[in-house]
Amino acid sequence: MKTATKNPYNASMLAVAIPASTILILLVIVSIGAEWIAPYDPLKQSLREALQSPSSVHWLGTDNLGRDVLSRLIFGGRIALISSLEATLIAVVLGVPLGLFIGYRGGWWDWAVMRLVEAVVSIPGIMVAIVIIAILGPGLHRAMIALGILYSTAFLRLARSVVLAEREEVYVKAARVIGASSNRILLRHILPNIAPPLIIQVTLTIGAVLLAEAGLSFVGLGVQPPGASWGTMLNTAATYMALNAFLAVPPGLAIVITVLSVNLLGDVLRDSVGRGIAVSVKPTTPTAKFAESTTTTSQPNADDILHIQGLQVVVNSKDGSEFPVITDLSFSIKKGETLGLVGESGCGKTITGLSILGLIGTGGRVTHGTINLNNTELTAFSTQQMEQIRGDEVAMVFQDPTTSLNPAFTVGDQIAEVLRVKQGMTKKQAWARAVELIDRVGITRPAERAKAYPHELSGGMAQRIAIARALSCNPKLLIADEPTTALDVTIQQEILDLFRDLQDEFGMAILFVTHDLAVAADICDRVCVMYAGELVEMANIDELFATPRHPYTAGLLSAMPHASDRKPPLPTIKGTVPVPKLWPTGCRFSERCDYSQKACEQLITLTGTTSQVRCIRANEINLGASI
Amino acid sequence: MGDKPLIEINDLWVTYWARSAFQLRSKPFHAVKGVSLSIKAGQTLGIVGESGSGKSSLANAVLGLVPVESGTIRFDQHELSAMKTRYPAAVRKQIQAVFQDPFSSLNPSMTVEDIISEPLRVHTKMSNDQRRDLVVELLELVSLSKDHLKRHPHEFSGGQRQRIAIASALALQPKLLVLDEPVSALDVSTQNQIINLLYERRDALGIAYMLIAHDLALVHHISDRIAVMYLGHIVEEGPADRVYKNPAHPYTKALLEAVPLLDPAKQRARRAARKAQPAYDTPRDAQVGCPYKNRCAQVLPKCQTQAPTPFSVKGGGVASCFLVADAQPTSEAL
Known part of the structure; x- marks a missing residue:
């Protein structure tokens, strides 16, 4: 398997972070040491040297009063730094606590403050600043107080929206049960979660303040002449544009580069403190070359609808490498048969279903093996060809019917759309057929129900609609991914009965993905048990439950409530199912197995024909008795 | 304390008032309708029901997270329903909880140490060292180690997170632990690990559990008594073994029979006995008569108009069903 050596994600982060932070650090150093670094006094005039172009004496030339542009730029940097920090700090200190408070308290407080904020933001920002300055009087610090007040509305709204979202989280409920006071919940539990969006907002504000300071100084409300700021320099440059166009370049570039650096650094910072980003785990075992199928390559039988042979699927990890999530997977499904795909979360069941449909997405790909659907090889198919197959030949029902149906359309529309696109029906025909299908999946008053939106239906009812949509084009294979897991047991029973009933009528084969062995016992003819991306046991349903041969199957069975x-x-x-990167080289279940031996550390192959097991001790251990 | 239960709930109603944009008046939705229950110290009451049965609302009312509309909750010597969700610290530290979703019940920005020590910070004045020692001890009780102290929740699996939540809930040595679907988000192989842990801790510490779940079999393993809820009502209550093995209420029976058997041959036979049903489509909430009448296979004429009261069941407990009353016409008691 090919492994990329580069780490594009981290590399791109560093490529941005290093130059951006270098520029900002440089700006800070230069601003602090302006007196020593600047070659001239920024205010020292020399009319004889006015409006010079860059030279060895004045590196960036001089302005209309003969002042050194480089020195003014350096001192202007100090103003830029102080003013942007000042205004941003005021904005944060004013906005965040108030936003937290009104978000958590809600009610009258929230209403009153939010109306005020809306009034402020409905007027152009610079106008508000000018009004505040008109009250406070001109001058840099007053201008910055004005900007701070103005930008505090953004922080207020941000803090409020984060609190509104977070206060519904279960951890806030848990904190209330502990007995934490409202203040404590707000400051200790909710506030830390505000950090990532806050960082972005801070960097955006710093950039905005820099520009606003330049703007205000430009119109004469910020730094007063003869003081040097990037804004006043631009102001001068504008006046003498015709005489020396170069004057606008140094302050203009300084503003653009600084704002860009702050924003880019903010992005990087946000990504690195973002909560819930898993620390990448180094594989303890090298990403092994997984052996190609050692079982003999079999051809699909005449009555096989689906035949998968030696399938290997890899997904991209965050550090740029690829790691396998399914290896050496082979199974087939006969016409009208229901095959169960059983295992816990993280065993690769869902990925198997998605790879049949060609829906793994950009994060992963099939590297080995064949997927043969009704005598058509799918792995080589283009996206367009796959779109043809989906719906017509193979359809899918997902776990959560309330999210797999589009909330913006009526359920009848969603079924009719499939029929129009796939079968070329007219609008009227498609609607009539949709109502028929809704009736067929056991929903009373189908014509009326077809006009309902998904949220108006119960979970069980919505799942029936999803099934009707999947069956609309009479597929040969239906993939059902945990279709009853989100439902109550009594509804689950109804849905299982419906699947069986529809199978008798439509004759489709079903690949039934479930973690629940009891559900498999009800619906399946045959079961494949998956563990850590590979098939560990395959048997007819009666055989599997009576005499499980793999210790994992036996373990699952005995753990059922x-x-x-x-x-x-x-x-x-x-223990728990290992994550794909930490799979042991030999038997992947060995670390959790009571029967493991030294020999289990080598590669274990699948043995058997009609029923298969991936365990070297399958014939010597007696697992049936343990249940 | 003697024979007096640790917590006693009497005729509890929990009501939500929903108001939509175009309505002037709020519409009441009764999530819990006149529930009476009690749990003795150190015992476990399992509360079972499907989604919408009001079991989580009941738990939230006990935890003081939602206000009580009417009825009483007495805990120890405190009258909780009168406190209107503002429980004093003395009560808070006695009632702790573990919630269903271990992915959102732990604060993503806190370390494991912060999470487990939070109740101690709120309720005790321990020194940092004392607290650290206790946190390590708690971690070890739930089979984690002090290496995990500085990690964040996202570095753990679902089962491990639930262990952390349990350690935090046990920190104050509460008398009552409310467990709201504590294992339903976990894989089968991890579910039993958590159930075993809860069982072992209960016996070691003498805590009472209020265990809320949708799976009767799972609840039965660990409960002393089981209550079955349907649409805000308790339809059956009794000793765990009796309810699980000899359910009296048709709804309890339906719940048990809906779970497929692990023996495919037996399941086939059971399945053959029933046919595919159309989707349940009558209004769920029966305003008059028995709440279960619209779904009940054995519905009687009087169920339409008359609500059955709890009748005592042979083998212990009660069931609100006229069939039970007819089977034992002499007994009618709570």
């Missing part, structure tokens, strides 16, 4: 009616300790499988 209904498996026993004893008091704890209940049987468990120790």
Whole structure:
């Protein structure tokens, strides 16, 4: 397998962060040491040397009064730094606490403050600043107070919106149960979560203040002449544009570069403190070359609808390398058969379903193996060809019907649309057929229900609609990914019965993905048990439940809540499913297995034909008795 | 304390007032309708029901997260329903909770140490060292180690997060722990690990559990008594074994039978006995009569107009169903 050595994500972050922070650090140093660094006094006039072009004496030339532009630029940097920090600080100190308070308290306070804020932001910002300056009088610090007040509205709204979102989180509920006071919840629990958007807002504000300061000074409300700021310099440059156009270049570039650096650095900072970004784990074992299927390559049988052979799927990791999430996966489904794909989360069940549909997305790809659907090889298909197959030949039902249906359209529309696109029906035909299908999936008053939006239906009802949509083009294969997991048990039973009923009528094969072995016992003819991206056992349903041969299957069976009616300790499988990067080289279950031996560290192959197991001790251990 | 239960809930109603943009008057939605329950110290009451049965609202009312509309909740010697969600610290530290979703119940910006020590910071004046020692001890009780102290929640698996939540809930040694679907977000192999941990901690510390779940079998493993909720009502209550093995209410029976058997042959036979049903489409909320009448297979004429009161069931407990009353015509008691 090919492994990329570069790490584009971190590399691009550094490529931005290093120059941006260098520029800003330089700006700080230069501003602090302006007196020593600047070659001339920024205010020292020399009319004889006015409006000179850059030379060895005056590196950036001189202005209309013969003052050294470089020196003025350096002293102007100090003003830029102080003023932007001053205004931003005022904005944060004013906006954040007030936003937190009104967001958490809500009610009258929230209403009153928000109306005021809306009034302020409805007027152009610079106008507000000018009004405030008119009250306070001109001058840099007063201008910055004005800007601080103006920009505090952005911080206020940001803090408020974060609080409104976070206060609904379960961890806030948990903090209330602990007995934490409102102040404590606000400051200790919610405030830290505001950091990522706050950083972005701060950098945006610093940039905005820099520009606003230049603007205000430009119109004479900020730094007063003869003081040097980038804004006043631009002001001068504008006046003498005809005589010396170069005057505008140094302050203009300084503003652009500084604002750009601050914003870019802000982006990088936000990404690095963003919450919930997992620290990348170094694989303890080198990303192994996973052996090609050692089982003999079989051809699809005549009555196979789906035949998967030696499938390997890899996904991109954040550091730029690829790692496998499914290896050496082979199975087939016969016409009208229901095959269960069983395993816990992280075992690769869903990815298997998505790779059949060609929907893995840009984050991953199929590297090995074949997917043969109804005698058509799908792995080589283009996106357009796959679109043809989807819906017509193979369709899917997802776990959560309330999110897999589009909330903006009626359920009837969503079914009719498939029929129009795929089967070329007229609008009227498609609608009539949609109502028929809705009736067929056991929904009473179908004509009326077809006009309902998804949120108007219960979960069970919405799942019936999703099933009707999947079956609208009579697919040969239906992939059902945990279709009953989000439903109550009594509704689950109804949906399982519906699947079976529809299969009798439409004759489609079903790939039924579930973590629940009891559901598999109800609906499946045959079951593939997956663990850590590979098939560990495959057997007919009766055989699998009566005599499980892989220790993982046996473990899952005995851990089912209904498996026993004893008091704890209940049987468990120790540990958890390893993440793909940390798969052991040999048997991937060995670390959790009570039967593992030294020999389990080598590559284990799948053995058997009609029923298969990936365990070297399958024939010597007796697992049936343990349940 | 003697025989007096640790917590006693009497005729509790929890009501939400929903107001939409074009309505002047709020419309009431009764999530919990006249529930009466009690839990003895150190015992576990399992509360089972489907989504919308009001079980989480009941838990939130006990935790003081939603106000009580009417009825009483007595905990120890405190009258909670009168406090209108403002529980004093003395009550708060006695009632702790573990919630369903371990991915949002832990603050993503806090370390494990912060999370577990938070209740201690709020309620005790321990020194930093004392607190650290206790946190390490709690971590070890839930099979984690002090290496995990400085990590953030996103570095842990679902099962591990739930262990952290449990450690935090146990920090103050509460008398009552409310467990709202504590394992339903976890994989099967991890579920039992958490159930075993809860069971072991309960026996070691003598805490009472109010265990809310949708899976009767799971609840049965660890509960002393089980209550079954349907649309805000408790339809059956009794000793765990009796409710699980000899359910009296048709709804409890339906819940148990809806879970497929792990024996495919037996499941086939059970399945053959029923046919695919159309989607349930009558209004769920029965205003008069028995709340379950619209879905009940054994509905009687009087169920349409008369709401059954709790009738005592052979083997312990009660069920609100006329079939139970007819089977034992002499007994009618709460």
